[in-house]
Amino acid sequence: MGVEDPVLVQQLANLQIDPNFVLPPEHRPTRKYNDYTAAGEQVPVIDLSSLRRSNKNPGEEEEEGEEGSRRSSLIHEKLVEQVGKACEEWGFFQVINHGISLSLLDEVETNALNFFALPLEEKSKVRRTFENALGYYDSELTKNVRDWKELFDFTTRGVLELPVASSGNEEQIHVYSNQWPEYPSTFREVCEKWSKSVESLAFELLGLIAESLGLPATYFHKYWLPDDSNFIRLNYYPKCPTPNLALGVSRHKDGGGLTVLVQDEVGGLEVRRKDGEWIGIKPQRDAFVINVGDLFQVWSNDKYKSVEHRVVVNENKARFSVPFFFNPSQSTDVAPVPQLLGENLPLYRQYNWGDFLQTRKGSNFKNLGVENVQIYHFAINRDENDVKVQV
Ligand SMILES: O=C(O)CCC(=O)C(=O)O
Ligand SMILES: [Fe+2]
Numbered sequence: 001m002g003v004e005d006p007v008l009v010q011q012l013a014n015l016q017i018d019p020n021f022v023l024p025p026e027h028r029p030t031r032k033y034n035d036y037t038a039a040g041e042q043v044p045v046i047d048l049s050s051l052r053r054s055n056k057n058p059g060e061e062e063e064e065g066e067e068g069s070r071r072s073s074l075i076h077e078k079l080v081e082q083v084g085k086a087c088e089e090w091g092f093f094q095v096i097n098h099g100i101s102l103s104l105l106d107e108v109e110t111n112a113l114n115f116f117a118l119p120l121e122e123k124s125k126v127r128r129t130f131e132n133a134l135g136y137y138d139s140e141l142t143k144n145v146r147d148w149k150e151l152f153d154f155t156t157r158g159v160l161e162l163p164v165a166s167s168g169n170e171e172q173i174h175v176y177s178n179q180w181p182e183y184p185s186t187f188r189e190v191c192e193k194w195s196k197s198v199e200s201l202a203f204e205l206l207g208l209i210a211e212s213l214g215l216p217a218t219y220f221h222k223y224w225l226p227d228d229s230n231f232i233r234l235n236y237y238p239k240c241p242t243p244n245l246a247l248g249v250s251r252h253k254d255g256g257g258l259t260v261l262v263q264d265e266v267g268g269l270e271v272r273r274k275d276g277e278w279i280g281i282k283p284q285r286d287a288f289v290i291n292v293g294d295l296f297q298v299w300s301n302d303k304y305k306s307v308e309h310r311v312v313v314n315e316n317k318a319r320f321s322v323p324f325f326f327n328p329s330q331s332t333d334v335a336p337v338p339q340l341l342g343e344n345l346p347l348y349r350q351y352n353w354g355d356f357l358q359t360r361k362g363s364n365f366k367n368l369g370v371e372n373v374q375i376y377h378f379a380i381n382r383d384e385n386d387v388k389v390q391v
Contacts (some may be wrong), residue, residue, distance in 0.1 A: 020146040021246040027143075028245060029278075033268040033314040036282040043271060043281055043289070044086045049097035050075045051204060083205075084212030087292055091307030092271050094287040095205075100197045102286060105262060107190045108234075109320055114184045116150055116236040126179045128153070134160060134231070135179045142250035148313045149248050152234040154178045156195035160229060161330060162357060194322070195232050202230075202260050202326040205290060209258070213300055213340060220257070220299070223328035229256075229353075235321045237268065240313040248311030248319065254293035255306075255356070256327035261289040266319040272308040280312070295328070298348045301336035330354030 036042070050072070086093035115123070120138075128137040138150040160176045180188040206224070207217035237248040248268060263269060263283050270278040271291075281289055294306040313319065335350035 017240075017242045017245055018146070021148055023145050023245060023247060023250060027145075027247075027250060029243065029247060029270075029310075029312045031270070031278060031280060031312070033243065033266070033312040033319075034280070036267065036280040041273075041279070043090055043092045043094055043279070044082065045094045045096060045284070045287055046079070046082050046086065047097050048079070048095050048099070048204070050079055052097070052099050080208055080211045083208045087209060087212060087296070087304040089274070090271070091305050092281070092289065092291045092309070094281070094284065094289050095201075096284070096287050098201050098288055100201060100288075104190075104193060104197060107186070108194045108262075108322060109264065111184050111187045111190045112152070112234040112236065112322070113320060115152065115181055115187055115234075118181075118183060122183065123150075123181070126152075126181045131174075132179060133162065133174075133176045136181075140249075142247075142252050145247075145250055147249050147311075148240050148246045149235055149237045149311075151236070153231050154180075154191060154195070155229075155231040156192075156199050157227065157230070160231060161227075162229070162354075191232070191234075195324070198232070198260055198262075198324045199230065199326075201288070202258055202324060205258055205260065206326070209292065209296065209304075213303070213337070215337065215339065219337075220328075223332040224257075224326075225329075227329050229327045229330055229357075230325060231327075232322065232324050235311075235319075235323070237311065237313050237319040237321075239315055239318055241315055243312065243314045246313060248313045249309075251308050251310040253306040253308055254291060254325065255295075256293040256325050256353075257295045258326040259289075259291050259293060259323050260326065261291075261321055261323040263289065263321040264319060266314075266317045268312045268314065268319050269321070270310050270312055278310070293325075293327075295334055295353070298334050298351075299337050299340070301340055301344060301347050303340070328353055330357070 083093070123136045123138075126135040128135045134153045134155065136150070136152050140147045140149065140151060155176075155178060158178055161173050162176060180191075203221070203224070206220050210219040211217050213219075235248070240246055240248075251272070261269070263281075265283045265285060267280060267283050269281045269283075269289065271281060273279050291309070292304050292306060296304045297306045311319075311321075330353060332353040333350050334348075334353055334356075336346040336348055
């Protein structure tokens with residue numbers, strides 16, 4: 001048989017995949033999931049050890065007095081500068097020495113993989129529905145194409161309140177609650193522990209980013225307290241027989257504040273560099289991937305851009321990742337921070353984060369005849385020309 005024939009090979013490959021997963025040719029992956037070097041430069045890696053006294057080597061003395069505090073403020077300035085440079089040049093960076101135990105990460109991974117390995121019937125007991133947008137889901141769409149993945153969403157807050165439009169055009173609040181599977185029995189406890197750790201790291205990063213913009217460290221905290229709209233997603237990307245046609249997540253930008261993402265050693269996350277090149281982020285077990293979402297693009301008046309990224313899948317290994325979407329309270333009004341404008345005109349007019357989420361609703365489901373159009377996709381999936389917030 002003419003297996004050398006590329007057209008035939010392509011046709012055979014096409015047969016193995018549900019057409020809902022197939023991307024238009026211009027958006028298909030261009031590089032293999034583990035090709036990190038072809039494009040050269042990598043996303044910066046930033047060491048956070050100076051944020052934690054407890055990370056000092058045993059026996060290392062804390063320097064006392066003026067000299068000591070001068071040194072630590074210089075170290076801090078350097079850290080803030082690195083964060084600012086990474087946000088400006090990449091919109092993405094990795095952090096090491098973040099203070100989160102890797103054994104906790106192992107536990108999260110084991111529990112999540114055991115959950116995803118359960119029969120669909122069992123997983124479907126905690127399936128996301130119209131009434132509850134949290135839980136298990138296997139039909140996520142990004143830009144109207146189905147993602148090659150399964151996921152499980154929960155929030156550190158226990159509940160997530162989201163506005164939904166009712167038939168009478170009045171806004172209603174839907175309260176979504178975490179739903180936990182019966183198996184694995186340790187799943188909930190481990191996920192809850194994880195969410196607390198990652199949340200405190202996210203607040204530290206929020207502070208560093210504020211400082212890198214020349215603002216007080218707690219400047220943005222008011223938008224998150226007392227009730228933010230964060231959520232955590234466990235992503236499972238199964239092996240894919242046709243990784244040249246589909247993506248784990250199509251190109252998109254994250255619409256919220258910050259994303260803190262942990263990935264396993266498989267690889268596949270790609271970031272779009274300023275020159276338009278897709279760069280694979282090389283997984284490093286102890287490095288978490290951080291990116292700024294659309295809100296920082298608006299607050300900083302385009303100094304920090306929310307950068308496109310996507311996930312390449314492969315035929316050899318399933319992949320696992322855990323993003324924490326650190327999003328503010330529904331009531332947050334977002335606009336360029338006046339102190340950051342200088343001579344520049346604001347590029348965005350004010351919008352409300354809760355209202356914005358509502359406008360996202362259903363936008364992914366246009367062409368597929370999917371009935372449940374009310375489910376949110378929090379990561380922003382807009383096309384380049386969708387300039388809802390831009391003046
Ligand atoms: O799995 C990943 O590495 C990225 C996932 C992602 O970008 C998202 O869910 O918004
Ligand atoms: Fe994302």
